[in-house]
Amino acid sequence: MSDPRIVVALDYPDAASALAFAARVTPDQCRLKVGKELFTVAGPQLVEALIARGFDVFLDLKFHDIPNTVAQACKMAAGLGVWMVNVHASGGRKMMETTRDVLEGLPQRPLLIAVTVLTSMDAAQLAEIGLPEPAVQVERLARLTRDCGLDGVVCSAQEAAMLKAACGRDFKLVTPGIRPADAALDDQSRVMTPQAAIAAGSDYLVIGRPITQSADPLATLQTINQSLEAA
Numbered sequence: 001m002s003d004p005r006i007v008v009a010l011d012y013p014d015a016a017s018a019l020a021f022a023a024r025v026t027p028d029q030c031r032l033k034v035g036k037e038l039f040t041v042a043g044p045q046l047v048e049a050l051i052a053r054g055f056d057v058f059l060d061l062k063f064h065d066i067p068n069t070v071a072q073a074c075k076m077a078a079g080l081g082v083w084m085v086n087v088h089a090s091g092g093r094k095m096m097e098t099t100r101d102v103l104e105g106l107p108q109r110p111l112l113i114a115v116t117v118l119t120s121m122d123a124a125q126l127a128e129i130g131l132p133e134p135a136v137q138v139e140r141l142a143r144l145t146r147d148c149g150l151d152g153v154v155c156s157a158q159e160a161a162m163l164k165a166a167c168g169r170d171f172k173l174v175t176p177g178i179r180p181a182d183a184a185l186d187d188q189s190r191v192m193t194p195q196a197a198i199a200a201g202s203d204y205l206v207i208g209r210p211i212t213q214s215a216d217p218l219a220t221l222q223t224i225n226q227s228l229e230a231a
């Protein structure tokens with residue numbers, strides 16, 4: 001089985017658009033991410049439909065609540081058969097450990113990762129909420145996540161090399177904020193190109209608008225995949 005590095009963010013306003021994209025690509029070319037917009041409108045049925053088509057699905061709902069609530073939500077996600085699920089690391093040790101324990105009790109569990117600092121946030125935005133510069137806060141939360149026994153973190157590719165050194169090669173780094181050199185930044189701040197992200201140590205590249213809003217999404221996906229082979 002192939003191991004595609006690209007996770008396409010299906011940030012569409014309806015199930016039909018997401019299914020139309022999925023009909024044009026194969027599970028060898030990409031994994032798929034269902035986030036808050038699509039899940040709110042299309043729900044578990046859409047997730048199950050994508051999995052039934054053979055795709056690995058990252059359910060990106062970034063749970064952030066008290067430990068029992070997050071753990072049970074992740075258990076429900078596991079029941080859908082998703083490949084990966086996530087929580088906010090800033091929910092703390094007890095929340096992450098409780099979730100890990102609940103998932104480890106299942107016959108089959110998804111990868112469990114934690115969001116460190118959103119890739120839309122820069123140093124000024126973090127300072128405004130009383131937090132240190134991105135690299136410092138990301139490393140702190142990544143080390144906590146690893147100590148809690150989770151599989152990896154969501155971070156910017158700008159932090160990937162530092163985190164591989166700090167947390168080990170097997171600790172998965174899932175990096176949104178990926179922008180080909182000619183793409184618009186949109187609302188992202190801590191960005192990197194696909195090739196540079198892989199070179200820095202990213203395991204999975206989350207890419208949304210540069211693919212889904214391009215004139216030819218399939219061609220753009222193929223071009224990025226080819227650039228990764230060459231990298």
Ligand SMILES: O=c1ccn([C@@H]2O[C@H](COP(=O)(O)O)[C@@H](O)[C@H]2O)c(=O)[nH]1
Nearest residue numbers: 009035117118119176177206207208209
């Ligand atoms: O720190 C984070 C965590 C999650 N995301 C999500 O990834 C995609 C990125 O989409 P683009 O269109 O490529 O910007 C989106 O679904 C976010 O919710 C993130 O960007 N940063």
